[in-house]
Amino acid sequence: MHPQVHILDNVILSLWLVVSIFATQTVAITIPYVPPPTDVLQGEGITTNNTFVNFAAAVNGNTISQSGWTDVVDSFEPGNGGYLAIDGNPNTFWHTEWTPVEVPLPHTITINLQAVYNVDGLTYLPRQDGLSNGNIGQHQIFTSTDGVNFVMVAYGTFYDDATLKSVSWETLPAQYVQIHAITEAGNRGPWTSAAEINVYEAGSYDPLPNGIGIWGPTINFPLVPVAAALEPHSWSVLTWSSWSDTLYTGGPGGQTLTATWNSITNVVSELLVTDTDHDMFCPGLSLDFNGRPTVTGGNNAQRTSIYDPIYNVWISGPDMNIPRGYQASCTLSDGRTFVIGGSWSGGEGGKNGEVYDPIANDWTLLPGCPVAPMLTDDAQGVYRADNHGWLFGWKNGCIFQAGPSSAMNWYCATGTGGQLGVGTRASDPDAMCGNAVMYDALNGKILTVGGSPNYVGSSATSNAHIITIIDPGWTPTVQTVSNMAYERIFANAVVLPDGTVFVTGGQTIGDPFSDSNAILTPEIWDPATETFTQVAPNSIPRTYHSWALLLLDGTVMSGGGGLCGTCSTNHFDAQIYTPQYLLNADNSPATRPVITAMSSNTVALGGSITMGLNSPIVSMSMIRYGSATHTVDTDQRRIQLSFTNAGDNSYTFTIPTDPGIAMPGYWMVFAIDSAGVPAIAQTILITGTEV
Ligand SMILES: [Cu+2]
Secondary structure, X not given: OOXXXXXXXXXXXXXXXXXXXXXXXXXXXXXXXXXXXXXXXXXXOOOOOOOOOOOXXXXXXXXOOOOOOEEEEOOOOHHHOOOHHHOOOOOOOEEOOOXXXXXXXXXXXXXXXXXXXXXXXXXXXXOOOOOOOOOEOEEEEXXXXXXXXXXXXXEEEOOOOOOOEEEEEEEEEEEEEEEEEOOEXXXXXXXXXXXXXXXXXXOOOOOXXXXXXXXXXXXXOOXXXXXXXXXXXXXXXXXXXXXXXXXXXXXXXXXXXEEEEEOOOOOEEEEEEOOOOOOOOOOEEEEOOOOOEXXXXXXXXXXXXXXXXXXXXXXXXXXXXXXXXXXXXXXXXXXXXXXXXXXXXXXXXXXXXXXXXXXOOEEEEOOOOOOHHHOOOOOOOHHHHOOOXXXXXXXXXXXXXXXXXXXXXXXXXXXXXXXXXXXXXXXXXXXXXXXXXXXXXXXXXXXXXXXXXXXXXXXXXXOEEEEEOOOOOOOOEEEEEOOOOOOOEOOEEEEOOOOOEEEEOOEOEOOOOOOOOEOOXXXXXXXXXXXXXXXXOOOOOOOOOEEEEEOOXXXXXXXXXOOOOOOOOOXXXXXXXXXXXXXXXXXXXXXXXXXXXXXXXXXXXXXXXXXXXXXXXXXXXXXXXXXXXXXXXXXXXXXXXXXXXXXXXXXXXEOOOOOOOOOOEEEEEEEEOOOOOEOOOEEEEEEEEEO
């Protein structure tokens, strides 16, 4: 018993830190801030002269010596001491008090580095004695220069095991680092424990100028998120890795570890999915008319899994006729799902098209949709050549394939299928793991960027093209536009409410599971000028196995990378980029218009919705919910909406009638004011029937 233990019950929630806009997603929430304890338990003034322990870690920067550090904890069990998380000895650990009373969560540890460093990350080593009690689950991490004013730099959930947890964040000068443990990872009890905490510093710190957007706190996942899909109803992003949090090889098959980030609560939760007997690593992925991620192949190469976000259940679909991994998948104008390619698993070659009918619940081969015309000339042969097609579901059950092969094709999934080659993407070479984004679906406009002739080992390009498609069978026009500033493979591209396209991450030479030559500066392409502008860089590489998705508040979540066991390029995290249109010139949050009323959130093709706002707007657009893995997002597409203004800030817009353009499913509707600031989107469901 330690009577001097000062429990924070009374003060934990007495201070609230309003985290700036990049931490708050869809509503203006506040993050509870836990101030450091006022009673110093142990370690005050004690110089520990610790041995420098450099744990292998996938964090940015260099380890700061623990020598001289002190820490303050809200509670500790005397037998284990108070500051043993910073003593350089992994065999000793800090554990919160369990006898005679169990001190309830949350718990805090605040480390005083004794000097200001440009901190950019930490590692947390759970206890190493073979027990798990006190492993940190949900957490928040704060830094401070003065020990009084703290800012949150990271939050999320750690996986429940004894492996080293690495956290990186955007560099900030700080003398104090505080971990706020919200849950015990296994929910075994109200404890927190830590064997070692190390803090990292960047080589330099150059504050970014205003006017180029902001990257927010790091969001930690209990897995390497390799695939991601936006969920309707719950304001969440669903992610998954493979059978385990760090590995895709050697698994038992039949299971997938998933994690979901909720944008309202900022909680990251974890679920092991075994219902569909499917290791969904490296799959095909697209969202059907009901917003359900349809996941095909991958590690279990023939399986089909469908996630129902309304009932939060995974549904087992029938096996594909052809086993696949790295195929592309897209939803069709009739509600079926088309896949083609996929020699990464299930054998090489012959991965011709097939189609899934969700009503009949069956797969049908399409012999008229051969994969051969869309193969790249990859040095590794067909194993890579049929990967990650750039597919766009279009009119009349047809698909436009814009790449990555230089050759472009129409496929049609009607009858036994059809295919028509329609030339090449100008002088662009094969562009494996580049991006293609339909930024203006009404006019059939697709932006393509980057990619590389070979999956591995060749220089990527900085090329950009606008492809304009009209009707199936027609030859598209291809316009070469100004290059990006950077060559990129494994980058991700997201269309924004204003029709610009945000391109982030990637590397200059394709090197899976390496962050070498990573590009940390994103670019935004403006269709008005047809040029790219560089915006705020972030510090966490996003290369192979990364993804990005537009969120309902007009920000972009960018995450993942790695999944290579004990490698140093696993990224168990995501970050949110806030574009400048949500910020004032001084980077304070811009005042947003607010959607106050919707006549309906469900609409048929050709139907209309009236939207009420609290202030005037000048522009409207809708963007289909996205899903992304391996640089492919065949779901996102943007439609500029025309509307009538009934006065009183009431606006009526009409959905296009063609399901090939206004692909049924969930869309975000954005209303933009005269300052270019979008309201937080309303979600609408476009049903597959025409009025
Ligand atoms: Cu993969």
